[in-house]
Amino acid sequence: xxxxxxxxxxxxxxxxxxxxxxxxxxxxxxxxxxxxxxxxxxxxxxxxxxxxxxxxxxxxxxxxxxxxxxxxxxxxxxxxxxxxxxxxxxxxxxxxxxxxxxxxxxxxxxxxxxxxxxxxxxxxxxxxxxxxxxxxxxxxxxxxxxxxxxxxxxxxxxxxxxxxxxxxxxxx
Numbered sequence: 001x002x003x004x005x006x007x008x009x010x011x012x013x014x015x016x017x018x019x020x021x022x023x024x025x026x027x028x029x030x031x032x033x034x035x036x037x038x039x040x041x042x043x044x045x046x047x048x049x050x051x052x053x054x055x056x057x058x059x060x061x062x063x064x065x066x067x068x069x070x071x072x073x074x075x076x077x078x079x080x081x082x083x084x085x086x087x088x089x090x091x092x093x094x095x096x097x098x099x100x101x102x103x104x105x106x107x108x109x110x111x112x113x114x115x116x117x118x119x120x121x122x123x124x125x126x127x128x129x130x131x132x133x134x135x136x137x138x139x140x141x142x143x144x145x146x147x148x149x150x151x152x153x154x155x156x157x158x159x160x161x162x163x164x165x166x167x168x169x170x171x172x
Contacts, residue, residue, distance in 0.1 A: 012130050019123040022086075026119040029093075030058060033109065040105070050102055057106050061113030069117045073125055082122045088115035 033040075037051055046054070073081050092115050096108035 015130060016127060019126055023120055023123050026116050029089075029112070029116065033058075044101055044105075046102055054102070054105055054109055057109035058113040058116070061110050062117050063113075065114060065117035066121065070121050073118065073121055078122045078126045078129070081118050082126075085115050085118040085122070 033055060037055075040046055040054075041048075041051060069081070089112065092108055092112045096105065096112070099105050099108055
């Protein structure tokens with residue numbers, strides 16, 4: 001049986017749902033400090049400038065590591081990097097609960113960005129690997145399109161004709 005005729009097993013759909021839930025938790029975790037900000041400012045006497053640093057700490061490490069994490073995923077695989085990231089995330093979340101001041105929260109948020117950096121790239125790679133046959137089934141080679149079909153003529157449009165049809169060439 002070819003890859004195109006094979007259905008995707010139920011187990012893969014379950015794994016896909018878990019990956020999606022993990023990415024959702026990842027996004028929620030980025031936002032939780034903004035919900036707790038008023039209480040943190042009052043409890044630890046944090047000024048707005050320092051609060052901005054706390055908001056940014058996670059994103060500095062997260063953004064800086066996106067490309068290196070992709071290379072690490074290619075080298076060591078989704079399962080190993082995902083496990084390490086999830087373990088580091090759990091430890092950092094626990095440590096953050098026991099911090100008592102700006103420096104501890106800042107360090108925990110920075111490390112949390114490191115722990116969350118593999119989340120979305122690992123989920124994307126796992127989905128691409130696990131659903132490869134299904135995605136190939138939906139792709140159709142361009143040579144099978146009839147020569148006068150709307151899709152084939154749309155592919156022949158130039159950039160200037162696309163801009164004119166979208167109204168970019170109109171004068172004000």
